[in-house]
Amino acid sequence: MSASGGTKAIVAALVANLAIAVAKFVAFLFSGSSSMLAESVHSLADSGNQGLLLLGGKKAQREATPQHPFGYGRERYIYAFLVSIVLFSVGGMFAIYEGYEKIKHPHEIEHWYWPVGVLVFAIIAETFSFRTAIVESNALRGKQSWKEFVRHAKAPELPVVLLEDLGALVGLILALGGVSLALATGDGVWDGIGTLCIGVLLILIAIVLAAETKSLLLGEAAGVEEVKKIEAAIVDGDTVSRIIHMRTLHLGPEELLIAAKIAVQHDDTATEIAAAIDAAESRIREAVPIARVIYLEPDIYSEAEAAKGPDRKAAPGGPTTPAEH
16 A cells, blocks of 8 residues: 555554553443443444455555456455445444443443543544544645545545544543543433444444545546646647547546547648657656556547537546536
8 A cells, every 4th residue: 555545544543443442341341331332342343444444455456457457446445435334334333222222221330430541541542543644644635624635535544544533532522421421410321322422423424434435436537636737748739739528537546547539630640649649648647647547549629529519428427627527
């Protein structure tokens, strides 16, 4: 996995979640707190999620084969989507079930210092993990807001870890609030309410992750800035006079496919056109290094044909506009 995959953030989250999962489960055994049980399962699910992300990154590095000529870059999207399913089912649904049972059959929390101590420890550990993810993300997101970064990042690992860590921190605060209210009032129902809130939070995060990774799985175009660089690299003003239409597609976070119909001079020879295409491909790769697969089709530009609009059959997806990039 490349550095942009956020390997350091994934490993930091994995170590933190394994340690926290053990501590929370021990606290549950001594205190009987349902929030602690839900949170221990949550941390264990998060640990499995980080394992899935690392596995996806490893599988994505496989070489292309005749059966998969564009490689395995999308493995990272598939495993990120699996993370959202695990977070929804194992984390969210279990927490809601446990919270419901606790509200239905409340009991007093025993040995209060165990859950409180573990929650404080967990908040410190998750803060460290969250900070690592933020630092790695800041190196990539540039001037984007956090919302834009999560929505438009082509590498799924960092958005996943960011949302998981954010959910974990908020969940810990909710668990601490539920335990504290249960201790203050002597009513274990508050512990169950805190657990329910954790479940709802995890399900909401899982839905956001599923929506974003589904978009990546379906296939997203290059970003606006990358498209501008590609367009500038293709047109040389001599042999290649303009782009008639163009499509881009991410084969993986660091693999981009580019297909374009370009306008050449009507009196150019085949040798001149072939040389111009080779030169354009070189300029594209220099401007956008992740451009791995490039198909350029030469054609003669016609204003009459252009006035009819793009040929949707020849260019699936319809006309390209800046908003679509």
